[in-house]
Amino acid sequence: MREYEDHRPRDQGYRGNDYRRNNNYRDNRGGRGGNDRRSYGRDRGNFRGNNHRDHYEERIEAPQVVCEAKFAESGNEFAKLAPEIQQAIFEAGYETPTPIQAQSIPPLLERKDFFGSAQTGTGKTAAFTLPILHHLVSNRRPVERYRPRVLILAPTRELCTQIGDQIEKYGKYCGIWHVCVYGGVSKGPQTSAFRQGVDVCVATPGRLIDLLDEERFTLDNVDAFVLDEADRMLDMGFIPDIERITKLLPQERWNLFFSATLSGNILNLANRFVTDPVRVTIEPEKPTVDRINQKLMYVEKNRRNDLLLHVLKESTEDKVIVFCKTKAGAERVSELVDRDFPAVSIHGDKSQAQRDQAIRMFKANRVRVLVATDVAARGLDINNVGLVINYDLPQAGDAESYVHRIGRTARAGKEGDAFSFVSADDGDSLRQVEKYIRKKIDANVDHPFHSDFAEKEANRPSYGRGGGRGGYGNRYGGNRGYGGNNRGYGGRPQLRKYRESYAGSR
Numbered sequence: 478m479r480e481y482e483d484h485r486p487r488d489q490g491y492r493g494n495d496y497r498r499n500n501n502y503r504d505n506r507g508g509r510g511g512n513d514r515r516s517y518g519r520d521r522g523n524f525r526g527n528n529h530r531d532h533y534e535e536r537i538e539a540p541q542v543v544c545e546a547k548f549a550e551s552g553n554e555f556a557k558l559a560p561e562i563q564q565a566i567f568e569a570g571y572e573t574p575t576p577i578q579a580q581s582i583p584p585l586l587e588r589k590d591f592f593g594s595a596q597t598g599t600g601k602t603a604a605f606t607l608p609i610l611h612h613l614v615s616n617r618r619p620v621e622r623y624r625p626r627v628l629i630l631a632p633t634r635e636l637c638t639q640i641g642d643q644i645e646k647y648g649k650y651c652g653i654w655h656v657c658v659y660g661g662v663s664k665g666p667q668t669s670a671f672r673q674g675v676d677v678c679v680a681t682p683g684r685l686i687d688l689l690d691e692e693r694f695t696l697d698n699v700d701a702f703v704l705d706e707a708d709r710m711l712d713m714g715f716i717p718d719i720e721r722i723t724k725l726l727p728q729e730r731w732n733l734f735f736s737a738t739l740s741g742n743i744l745n746l747a748n749r750f751v752t753d754p755v756r757v758t759i760e761p762e763k764p765t766v767d768r769i770n771q772k773l774m775y776v777e778k779n780r781r782n783d784l785l786l787h788v789l790k791e792s793t794e795d796k797v798i799v800f801c802k803t804k805a806g807a808e809r810v811s812e813l814v815d816r817d818f819p820a821v822s823i824h825g826d827k828s829q830a831q832r833d834q835a836i837r838m839f840k841a842n843r844v845r846v847l848v849a850t851d852v853a854a855r856g857l858d859i860n861n862v863g864l865v866i867n868y869d870l871p872q873a874g875d876a877e878s879y880v881h882r883i884g885r886t887a888r889a890g891k892e893g894d895a896f897s898f899v900s901a902d903d904g905d906s907l908r909q910v911e912k913y914i915r916k917k918i919d920a921n922v923d924h925p926f927h928s929d930f931a932e933k934e935a936n937r938p939s940y941g942r943g944g945g946r947g948g949y950g951n952r953y954g955g956n957r958g959y960g961g962n963n964r965g966y967g968g969r970p971q972l973r974k975y976r977e978s979y980a981g982s983r
């Protein structure tokens with residue numbers, strides 16, 4: 478776990494190493510957990526004999542590294558960033574900015590409010606992280622206890638950690654402190670980080686609000702506010718939380734909204750939070766990158782398991798993600814696949830430790846298949862995922878999820894396949910997906926489980942069948958409260974879907 482780490486190179490005389498280790502503890506001290514403000518006092522002398530105050534002072538005074546401006550000659554947008562950041566980008570192996578980075582860095586260096594949209598895997602995280610780091614470095618201030626300067630919100634815990642890792646990577650020479658705040662883990666290290674002082678807070682809304690309610694920190698010093706996956710953050714599941722949080726932010730602030738799918742109504746909604754924003758959309762006519770080889774596979778519902786095993790057998794990819802609609806479905810499919818190919822699952826019914834372990838094993842190639850719900854659909858940047866399979870299509874009304882799911886492959890210039898299983902009753906979903914991505918997806922009928930019936934039914938025009946979202950809107954309340962122990966039985970089918978989609982993302 479890397480919730481809270483020091484980014485200063487050790488050879489610069491920083492001695493905070495012990496503290497870092499201490500900060501990773503999981504509140505195993507017994508007694509009251511981290512919920513009582515009085516625990517601050519107790520914590521103080523408790524870090525293996527280290528005095529908290531010393532660390533606080535050390536944090537302010539740690540020396541900075543002198544870096545070269547590696548891109549000065551190149552003339553590209555990276556050259557406009559502080560040398561510390563250029564050095565880190567250079568070490569990350571980046572040579573040129575991606576289109577969204579090239580178009581976002583100049584306005585963001587002027588602190589313009591910004592809506593950025595570009596296809597999946599095209600470096601949106603760096604597009605907002607780099608200018609923010611630049612501002613932090615060029616307006617350096619001692620880190621303040623309880624008062625972060627930057628707030629980044631993301632819909633899932635894994636995405637928070639990933640953004641935190643990127644801040645660490647790009648900010649390794651900047652002397653910037655960050656904390657990742659999300660549910661499913663102890664609050665102790667998170668509150669401890671605020672007490673020590675952080676520049677950047679990356680959070681999911683649920684846990685953030687919990688800590689705000691407990692007065693663990695304040696948002697009154699935040700001057701940059703980022704919504705990653707902004708359309709998801711502004712949809713029905715999250716919007717009440719976002720409204721609550723923005724009320725606590727200073728009126729005068731810098732707002733940055735990014736997503737691969739940022740359009741239409743969501744932009745109207747987002748306009749409420751920004752002032753005179755610059756809007757950049759890269760290739761609006763192509764919501765998905767051409768490097769993804771998208772295919773439909775028509776199959777009877779009850780033959781999908783056979784088809785899945787067949788596809789996995791035929792494929793030579795070492796990293797495959799399979800998306801299912803429900804948590805129970807993901808678990809079932811993962812157990813099935815695991816009999817023949819090593820597989821793990823990730824969904825809202827898993828503990829955070831299990832989720833972290835699943836991602837770790839998948840990244841390290843210890844399992845070949847990751848079976849997931851939409852909790853893993855957005856933002857996750859896992860190297861070399863060669864194949865994404867939609868065991869279920871995203872439900873009608875959520876065509877954006879298709880774009881995000883298949884975007885787990887073909888990232889950073891690579892190529893990949895995305896196969897979607899389509900059964901007779903998937904017509905509405907399919908039409909919406911094709912409308913959203915502005916193209917027809919070719920079918921692969923060359924497999925032993927092809928169903929002419931499914932093909933015919935799914936492509937039948939939907940006269941009077943309504944289509945669209947159905948009774949409750951597919952994302953109603955998906956984020957909060959629901960779905961703790963839904964086993965997939967009972968309840969109205971539509972409602973069950975909302976419970977499942979983002980449960981466990983607090």
Ligand SMILES: Nc1ncnc2c1ncn2[C@@H]1O[C@H](COP(=O)(O)OP(=O)(O)OP(=O)(O)O)[C@@H](O)[C@H]1O
Binds near residue numbers: 578
């Ligand atoms: N300028 C660059 N040159 C090379 N690689 C880059 C560059 N910028 C980012 N990358 C790499 O591209 C990958 C994808 O980046 P990132 O996760 O930010 O994509 P994204 O646009 O946020 O995608 P998504 O919409 O799925 O969230 C990362 O592995 C990152 O290291």
Ligand SMILES: [Mg+2]
Binds near residue numbers: 602705856
């Ligand atoms: Mg992203």
